[in-house]
Amino acid sequence: MLIDRLAFTGLRNLEALDLTPSPGINLVVGPNGSGKTSLLEGLHILGMGRSFRTRQLKHVISHEAPEMTLFARLAGETPMPIGIRRSREAAELEMRMGGERVPRLAQLIEALPLQLVNPDAFRLLEGTPAGRREFLDWGVFHVKHGFYDAWRRAKRALKHRNALLRHDRIDANSMAAWEQELAQWGERIDALRLEWMAHFVPVFEETLSRLIELPALSLRYSRGWDKQRSLLDVLEQGRMTDRQMGFTQNGPQRADLRIRLGRRPAIEVLSRGQQKLVVSALKLAQGRLLERMTGRSCLYLVDDLPAELDAKHRRVFCRLLESMRCQAFITSVEHDALVGPWESHMPVAMFHVKQSPAGTGQLVPQAQIDFMTE
Template sequence: MPLERLNFLGLRNLAALDMRPAPGINLVTGANGSGKTSLLEGVHMLGMARSFRTQKLKHAITHDADAVTLHGRLAGDPPVSLGVRRSRDAAELEIRLDGERGIRVARLAETLPLQLINPDAFRLLEGAPAARREFLDWGVFHVKHEFFEAWRRVRRALKHRNALLRHDRIDLRSMRVWEQELAHWSEQLDLLRSDYMAQFAKTFEATLHELLPLSGLSLRYYRGWDKQRGLLDVLENGRDTDRQMGFTQQGPQRADLRLRIGKRAAVEELSRGQQKLVVSALKLAQGRLLEELTGRTCVYLIDDLAAELDVSHRQIFCHWLERLHCQVFITGVERSALENAWQSETDVAMFHVEHGRLLTE
């Protein structure tokens, strides 16, 4: 479901914003510092209850304002309204869904699936595994209903086991209880992740093929512990070294995606531009698979694409976006760098930001 209306108040340098985005491609241009990234940040906060720019949401509140308030309406029959508010003096974020208060972030995320493509996202391959795990789990979360419960249980059991590891005297009874719980839900989580990856790898390969025909590139899922052994065995036998380290060293919290060319890590071999194309294919493939498996589409937030990809790859990338039927918010400094990237029959809604004010063209 695309966003048909956005209302932001108190977000960074943006003046009270009232936007009616198109269901397809929305191109937002403006000079440096005009507020383009802030607009994407607002949509991101609306779907994820967090910013991609700061850990502390209060930094996103306009300097002299008391709160940032974001509203969005998703097209549908009936439409769905989303609201997120963070005031300067409240510790908690307030989330509303169709007027109902106290909504959990997972429900918000489920309602508005988002994919962000910005300079940080382009560093997915070279960065820490946490980002790739988050990428993987985005797909599993949206496609498999059982994911969230398994993930929550794993997190809870892991927290308890780690706390027990740090005690001076080991409480073996409690340790066994939490290890069994951890092992059970981790095996479930692993099944969901590996099942998703088996489907995802095919979609990714087909998408990448058009952007960057590379032979021998493989995408593998690593589950976070030895594939020959059950996790319970690994936990029991690793207790002593885990105690020395002060945390659980193996398990689904260490899962990763490994991209290789032959036997080498792709990141050691590919140019920076090629890495960006691989990341683009990963991101596009997730949107494709979501649509294929659930009939739902996600919203793409793409910050300054022209600064990241060259003209010909930008065109192939934009062509993929057109085929996805997703709603896209794409920013750029120069209008000319993006307006010609589309097929003539594609409707592109144009917006311009000037000193924090949004103008529809």
């Protein structure tokens, strides 16, 4: 997966842009408020259907524009154009691939696997299990056939069971049917997540060791219900307490990844920089495993690369990313922080984001720079 053309309009403060990114590293430099994060946000929306800054996409549309259009061409034997349009009025996203409307976001996500490393990334360690589940499921979705179907079916069954729990009188037959369905697909999701974890953990450990020495750091999957019991049994036995709570307390929707240093949660022990490196290792390991298992590469969006990292760790991060031969967009306010750390023969392109007095940002490609000879 490689983007060889990018065209955005109506995205935050950015002026309409149409550019040819490097198939390797794309460095994006500009002052505060110029639009660097907005560029990554546009790419994130293209690949994930949502922003990492706001739940409401209408806030991403430029104040001056009636709509936002995001377009990328994926290189390949048959290039694949993908696009998203969101107008201020319509609540829905219009998604297109190869000129056709696509009804499901999953198709877009599958076409453009991407990972984001930004200054909020530590939330993966600190925040709710939902973020870690999303991280886990991203990996399973991209490498395990049948996961999306199982996930959709379980989600539907869970919705029905939760609705029934809130009824005054529960129809026993309906409840039993939805519990069977949830149990069947929940067990399947668990099996796929477990298989994926068995592949992921060694790749993660190796990736982490290349970034930082933290041998006591461990990653453990918790499936969301009692290890010793079947999900069906847990659902049936838990019906009364679930009724009191008003929702299903056990199941694949409660899975988590436990990230510990020794016996303590990693977040309680690690420094900010160490947290960023652990999260970076998690995210880089996703791309490495994806490549290993499917031969497909992952797009990396790295916002404010220098934040929290000293020069040494900046360098190891960049070299690891470079060794993966992925396409990446990396931002910084400081030009020098991005120029130093590259060593190999990846093509590197530099873009400056120029800010106009009115506050709009214009992406200006710089001449291709041969960092290797500097």
